[in-house]
Amino acid sequence: MPVFLNATDPGFETQFQALLSAKREDSPDVDDIVAGIIKDVRARGDAAVIELTAKFDRLELTPETLRFSPQEMADLIAQVPDHERAALELAAERIRAYHARQMPEDQSWVEPNGATLGWRWTPVSAAGLYVPGGLASYPSSVLMNAIPAKVAGVERLAIVVPTPDGQANPLVLLAAQIAGVDEIYRIGGAQAIAALAYGTETIAPVDKITGPGNAFVAAAKRRVFGKVGIDMIAGPSEILVIGDAGQNPDWIALDMLSQAEHDESAQSILITDDGDLAKAVSAAIERHLETLERRAIAGASWRDFGAIILVPDLDHAAALSNRIAPEHLELCVNDPDALAEKITHAGAIFLGAWTPEAIGDYVGGPNHVLPTARSARFSSGLSVMDFVKRTTLAKMTPEALRAIGPAAETLAISESLEAHGLSVRARLDHLND
Amino acid sequence: MPVFLNATDPGFETQFQALLSAKREDSPDVDDIVAGIIKDVRARGDAAVIELTAKFDRLELTPETLRFSPQEMADLIAQVPDHERAALELAAERIRAYHARQMPEDQSWVEPNGATLGWRWTPVSAAGLYVPGGLASYPSSVLMNAIPAKVAGVERLAIVVPTPDGQANPLVLLAAQIAGVDEIYRIGGAQAIAALAYGTETIAPVDKITGPGNAFVAAAKRRVFGKVGIDMIAGPSEILVIGDAGQNPDWIALDMLSQAEHDESAQSILITDDGDLAKAVSAAIERHLETLERRAIAGASWRDFGAIILVPDLDHAAALSNRIAPEHLELCVNDPDALAEKITHAGAIFLGAWTPEAIGDYVGGPNHVLPTARSARFSSGLSVMDFVKRTTLAKMTPEALRAIGPAAETLAISESLEAHGLSVRARLDHLND
Structure with a gap:
């Protein structure tokens, strides 16, 4: 039975706390298995990915068939009925328009002392997107992950999507095409995350991985975090x-x-x-x-x-x-x-x-x-911000350094970082010569 | 000996790859120890934190002395020489001015079909900042973490800083005061991260934890990620x-x-x-x-x-x-x-x-x-963006729903999510009645 609560009942706070802290998800502890899979993919590359795909997805692949070919893509996409294609295209157009407004702006300004400060945004070079197979293989999620990446300017966007028993979802492939995805690999699980993070002979590594997945995928994302960026664990x-x-x-x-x-x-x-x-x-x-x-x-x-x-x-x-x-x-x-x-x-x-x-x-x-x-x-939902990063900029002039350098030197000395202080002092002495 | 490379040498690419992939950090595997500490703090709260502080920092605390009192703060801060205080204040002012420009803007717009779209930014309510003790206890890092949080509008900002053998750094406390930090606890290690993430009888939990730390702190941050937000693992x-x-x-x-x-x-x-x-x-x-x-x-x-x-x-x-x-x-x-x-x-x-x-x-x-x-x-450096999050907004009109609702229904059906489709269809039928 669902819970019916009344906020004016004396026991409400306890009941509400219980609702807040209810554990809804069984997270099976798959961390050891996932650690083994990642190690295997790092050591043996394609061979490990192919073996694991045979084992988990009952699908025999070769390095040449890891990736969907243009012909396969075209054949599968041709199966999509027109009204579904039109709906996907409308969705893509609206998602693109919304996310285009999220592009952050560069800034730069000059201070009275002559110093120039600011920052600049640049896209992640390569991103990977995990798309679940089977029941939860949603073309809408492909649009929602891939479009912000492409709006951000990500040059290379790869999808991994398991196709258990070889069953591919034509709508997922069409969504990927509409969103401008560059490469699609028919692999899944922790092995796919490892391949994206570390690369194999066939799959070049990416810098950022997003997208939902099961407990294995979540554990793998958590493990490769740091080597690559990840989005949230959903x-x-x-x-x-x-x-x-x-x-x-x-x-x-x-x-x-x-x-x-x-x-x-x-x-x-x-x-x-x-x-x-x-x-x-x-x-x-x-x-x-x-x-x-x-x-x-x-x-x-x-x-x-x-x-x-x-x-x-x-x-x-x-x-x-x-x-x-x-x-x-x-x-x-x-x-x-x-x-x-x-x-x-x-x-x-x-x-x-x-x-x-x-x-x-x-x-x-x-x-x-x-x-x-x-x-x-x-935290926030996925956005263009997940696929860009900021580089801060600072340019001192001799006048600016004269104004703020002594404070930097004082703090460096207080932190017992002598070379920090000397790097400022050497320049200040030059100005005073 | 440092490496001297010449980019025109035939062996350069191999040498450069070796430089890129050189493992510079011994990351001792402290994950099991950290998991135990977090479990202990979750189960026993203050008592566990106090025991662990006695063990690791050789410092006997009570629930009453976990936090620096205003008088202790004042006494310690009074030891800071004037020129150091002035340098910290100049730094704080400049860091504040730079970060104030990072506040992202809300957006809202109305489409021709009448739909209103947009987003809104709000601050994290409570944040915790880890400050290392001992050698790497840098007042400048306090400013760099705390000021963006306060510029973002974080209401409650708590610092944890271990004070081994009771040794506190007056400059760290002054930096915290200048930055507007609300609470300072003299605890460190994985136990401090656990206390911030899960709360104890004395320490209210926070929503986001930032700041550098040793291998124990890093492993603890990785483990509480999801329960709270964290910044990067530095x-x-x-x-x-x-x-x-x-x-x-x-x-x-x-x-x-x-x-x-x-x-x-x-x-x-x-x-x-x-x-x-x-x-x-x-x-x-x-x-x-x-x-x-x-x-x-x-x-x-x-x-x-x-x-x-x-x-x-x-x-x-x-x-x-x-x-x-x-x-x-x-x-x-x-x-x-x-x-x-x-x-x-x-x-x-x-x-x-x-x-x-x-x-x-x-x-x-x-x-x-x-x-x-x-x-x-x-990824990017720390900024105001680490302490705000975005809520997206959408408001349809009957006209807007008539225009885009059918596409949503089509996609819902294609994804076998009937209730999604029905929730749109019920409204469209009402419009057609």
Whole structure:
């Protein structure tokens, strides 16, 4: 049974804490296995990747067939129906337009003492994108990861996607093509992450790896972090809906189920100041769970992790939401803009009843790769910023050095770093000669 | 002996590869010990932290004395000489001014179909800063970590700094006060990271942890990543100087030694197109190594990891520099601005002979926490961006949903996510009724 809480109950704080700290994911400890796989790929390159692919994906490859050929790509992509292609293209166009606005600007200024300061942004040269195989092989995720990289100016973008038993998803390949991906390899798991991070004879190493994956992929990303950059380690999806009187309970129920259907560990929460809405949403969820295709998954998620919380007013709702720091936050209320002002931690906000979260998954424009498991407290969704880096710039003049050099020398001496101080002093002495 | 390479030698590529992949750091495998410490602090809170501090820092604390009291702070800070205080204040002012320009802007725009899109930045609520004790307890690092956090708007900023045998560094405390740090705890090691990440009875948990530390601290940060945000895992410091004919070899030698004196694992490299400069810098380094206070450390660093590379021209120098992706890059050349245009990967660039790297360590304004170990390929130095996060915003109108909703429904169906599709369809049907 999902949890029904009332924020004015005396036991609420304890119950809410339990909800906050509920462990939704079994993280099997695969770290030792993953360490072995990475070591093997580093030592034996292609041969290890090919063996592991035969073992895990039941697929026999050679160095020549690790990568999809242009002909294979074309043949598979030709299977995509026109209306799906058109939908992907619309999504890509909107995602590109949104992310193009994220490009950060270089800055440079001259101080009165003549010093020039500033910074400059440059793209990561090569990035790798992990795309899960099987059920969770989502073409929309390809767009969401690949487009920000290409908007940032990443020159070489490689995808790894496992194709268990050789089954490839034509829509994933089309999405990769639309996004401008340069190379696609039919490998997955920790071996694919190792190949991207360290390179093999066939696969050149990349500088940054993004994209979701299972426990093996997550453990491998954690291990190669430092050698390459990684994005966040994503957990199961979550939605929090704040609703008030007069909202359509059926719409809210469907929005909550659209998270629940992702994964048995997904979490859907409704916070409302209207008891009738709480009851109506609950009933609508139960009704849809009778017929929904993925009712087994959605039902388990709702039963184990779902929650409806009744609050005295929307200010209380905002305060609880900020403690949850939800990945997706829907404000299905009469004045969503006013409520949004009170939100300090959330991955993405969907304002008003006409903005179902599913719009954000596909065609809204913002990224759907968002911080899970309360990490919106300290991190952001995927963006162009994940594929650029900043170089700071400083240029002193003799006058500037005369003005601020002595302070640097003082601090260097206080930190017992003599050469630091001497490097400033030698120049200052030259000026005084 | 440091390495002397010539880019036109037939064996150069192999030698340069060896330089690139040289392992400079012994990372002792302390992961099991650290896992135990974190578990202990999670289970027993203050009691565990106090026991571990007694064991590692030979310091007996109580829950009441974990934190520096205002009186202790005042007494210790009163020991700082005026000229050191003035230097710290100048540094803080310049670092604050530089970082204030990094605050990213919110955006919001309305599309022709009526949809409003955009994003908003908000600060992390609470951050923790690790400050090493003993030799590497640098007040400048306190400024460099704390000021960006406060500029970002972090409400609660806590410092942990071990004080082995009770020895505290007054300058560190003054730097914390100048930067506006709210709480200072005299604890260190993995136990301090665990206390910040999970909280104890006395120490409230934070959302993000930054700051350098030893192998235990680094392993602990890696382990709590996800529960909280962390900055990079910093490796030993590096400098690359590109010099051309006519530069002052003594200045370059001191700049290279100011990295070497940090750590036996630090690395200093000179790339030049002028054989005479190469010889003169090498001689100047040897001469300074006879008298430098930290000559044992600097000498070991120069002997084991130093390098001078002769190239045919500065374009070659830029190309090699981009493969190294240095933490600090000094362009001691006649036209540093032209050469800087060719640099694609570097943490920080110091332009021209009047900009010793030490200026950047203290008073230049840019941050001195920079990506090491070639990670400037994919990451940036510390900045205000490390203490803010972005919430994306989307608000559809009925018209906007009519325009883009069907594409979302198509993609949802193609991904077998029925509830996603239904959540859009229910609204579209309502519009068509």
